[in-house]
Amino acid sequence: MNPGACLGRTIAACAGLLAGAVGRGAVEGPPALRELAATRGLRVGTAVKAAALDEAVYRDTLLRNFAIVTPENELKMKPVRPARDRFEFAAADRIVDFAQQHGLRVRGHTLCWAADDHQPAWLLQQAATPAVAQDLLREHIFTVMQRYHGRVRDWDVVNESIANSNQPGASPYVDGYWLRALGEDYIALAFRLAREADPAARLFYNDYDHGRALGPKSDRIFALLQRLKAAGVPLDGVGLQLHCSIKDPPKRAELVANFRRLADLGLVVQVTELDVETMTGSGTPEERLAQQAQVYRDVFAAALEAKIEAVVTWGFTDKFRHTALLRRKNLPPELDTPMWLFDAAYDPKPAFDAVTHLLREPAP
Ligand code: G3I
Numbered sequence: 001m002n003p004g005a006c007l008g009r010t011i012a013a014c015a016g017l018l019a020g021a022v023g024r025g026a027v028e029g030p031p032a033l034r035e036l037a038a039t040r041g042l043r044v045g046t047a048v049k050a051a052a053l054d055e056a057v058y059r060d061t062l063l064r065n066f067a068i069v070t071p072e073n074e075l076k077m078k079p080v081r082p083a084r085d086r087f088e089f090a091a092a093d094r095i096v097d098f099a100q101q102h103g104l105r106v107r108g109h110t111l112c113w114a115a116d117d118h119q120p121a122w123l124l125q126q127a128a129t130p131a132v133a134q135d136l137l138r139e140h141i142f143t144v145m146q147r148y149h150g151r152v153r154d155w156d157v158v159n160e161s162i163a164n165s166n167q168p169g170a171s172p173y174v175d176g177y178w179l180r181a182l183g184e185d186y187i188a189l190a191f192r193l194a195r196e197a198d199p200a201a202r203l204f205y206n207d208y209d210h211g212r213a214l215g216p217k218s219d220r221i222f223a224l225l226q227r228l229k230a231a232g233v234p235l236d237g238v239g240l241q242l243h244c245s246i247k248d249p250p251k252r253a254e255l256v257a258n259f260r261r262l263a264d265l266g267l268v269v270q271v272t273e274l275d276v277e278t279m280t281g282s283g284t285p286e287e288r289l290a291q292q293a294q295v296y297r298d299v300f301a302a303a304l305e306a307k308i309e310a311v312v313t314w315g316f317t318d319k320f321r322h323t324a325l326l327r328r329k330n331l332p333p334e335l336d337t338p339m340w341l342f343d344a345a346y347d348p349k350p351a352f353d354a355v356t357h358l359l360r361e362p363a364p
Contacts, residue, residue, distance in 0.1 A: 033065040033341070033352070036359035037311075040304055045107065045312035047072040047273065049320065050091040053098055061316065061346045063102055068312055070107040070272070071095045075152075077113065077140060078120045084136075087143060096151050107239075107272065107312065108148065110156035110206060111141050112190040114174040123177055133181030138193050145197040156206035156239055156272070157194045158187050162224060166216045172224075187224070188233045195234035206239035206272055213254035213302075222261060229265050237268030242299060243314065243325075244274070246291040247281035255302035263306065273314040274299055275322075275339040276351070279331055289338070293354035296341070300355050304363075319344040 037044045045068025052058045062069070073079055074091040081087055099106045116124060126132050145155065163174050173179050178186040187205075194203050205225060209217040221238075228235050240258070244250060262269050276295045278288040303311050315322075322337040341352040348356075 031356075033356060033359075034067045036356055038067070040359055040363060041307065042300075042303055042359075043067050043105070043310040045069060045105070045310060046316045047109075047312070047314045048095055050074050050094040052320070053094060057346050058317070058319075059098075061342060063104075065341075066104070066316070068105045068107060068310060069095060069099050070109050070312055072109075072315070075108050075144070076110060076118065077123070078118060080144060081120055081140065082122075083120075084122050084126075089147060092148075096148055100151055105154070106148070106152045107204075107270075108145070108152040108155040108201075109272075110159035111144060111194065112137065112157060112178060112186070113159045114161040114176045114178065116176045119177055126177070128177055128181035130182055133178060133186070134189065137178070137182075137186070137190060141190065141193045142197045145194060145201060149198050150200065152201065154202045154204055154237065154270075155194060155198075157203045158190050159206045160208065161187055161205075162207055162217060162220050164210075164217060166220065172220050188228060188231060191228070191233050191235055202236040202268065203234055204237040204239045204268075204270070204272075205235060206241065208241035208243055208273070211242060211244035211248065211250060213250040213258045218258055222258075222265075225262065225265055225267065229267075235267065237270060237309075238262050239270050239272035241273035241314075242271050244276045244295050244299070245280055246276060246278050246283075246288055246295060249276075249291075249295045249298065250302075252298040252302045252305075255299060256306045259302065259306035259308050263308070269306070269308040271299060271303060271308065271311040274311055275314045277322075277325060277329075277337065277339050279326075279335055279337060280329065289350045292338075293350035296351040297354040297358050300358055304358075313340060316340050317342045317344065317346055318349075319346070 034044050044066055046066045047070045048062060049072055071092055074095055079088060080092065096106055126136060161173055163172055173184055182189060191203050207221050209215055212218065225235065225238060259269050276292045278292050281288065281291065283291060300311060318338040318340055322339060323333065325337060326333055326335055341349060343349050
């Protein structure tokens, strides 16, 4: 960067801070996360909430640091299709329009989610027969994908189909309406319908393994993707969610190994929902933030080493608490959930500093 620009940024940063602008994440200052990541060939993104776009510092921090956005909930079947014959796109349109206005890429999340918990109530009342389910799946995928043709490039076509349990003899798949109606072939069908609906889109399978990199569930996800590719199913990429914890963090070498074996299937690999919870585990608040910083650094370091395409975090400011996670972990509902790169005032946290420090290091 030339000295003039650097001086300009410094003055702007001081002005911003003097003016009491909340959150250094939003004001001019050292190169932003997305710029630093781009110098290392990595795209960074985050999940966004349509309602939060009303807040200037949310928008500014988002635009300064991220190049990809994923609607956190606004494109899921439950909110998009509250009734069989009714689609609600206003919230999703808000995010997609904002992204298009600012040149951000959009990840569409998600067209077909396996578990019944995530289906609109009316779907579970439909006959679970191949004919009914195929028509419903086709209608949903075509209606949603064709609305955003050319504006949503990557789609999580199928989300979380692989079961957590690995009891001998148990089904490897999550039970749900689509599996009951169509068997495991609903997965391949969803991808085939998606390719037909929007041939220009890239089609992803998205799943998690409890924040771990390798293990029985990751192996079952890998095996599913191997089967789909071998069967010629139109599958372009894999989204690894990586909802991590300081209590049981993923190992960098295992992350690299899993990224590489998936890439060897010919898949685009993206980390799609990175966050690092600090509520379990041990240590003082400062120690927990330091542990969190190390986990973020390890994931980004593995992404750089394996040369994957993108890392998308599942949010970026601690201002918004992850109430669904507190419920899932039976934690007190009033507990803070400092899981992301910026604190509740949009100031960078140790995790942000650890990641940007890594990205400033010369490529090996
Ligand atoms: O919008 C309704 C609101 O109208 C209603 O009053 C309120 C109370 O019922 O619910 C609101 O919807 C909630 C929605 O988040 C928006 O806030 C749902 O109940 C709630 O279940 C939903 O939780 C989301 C969850 O997925 C289930 O869809 C979380 O915010 C979201 O972070 C989480 O994200 C998932 C990914 O999609 C898939 N991977 C795991 C990840 C974390 O669980």
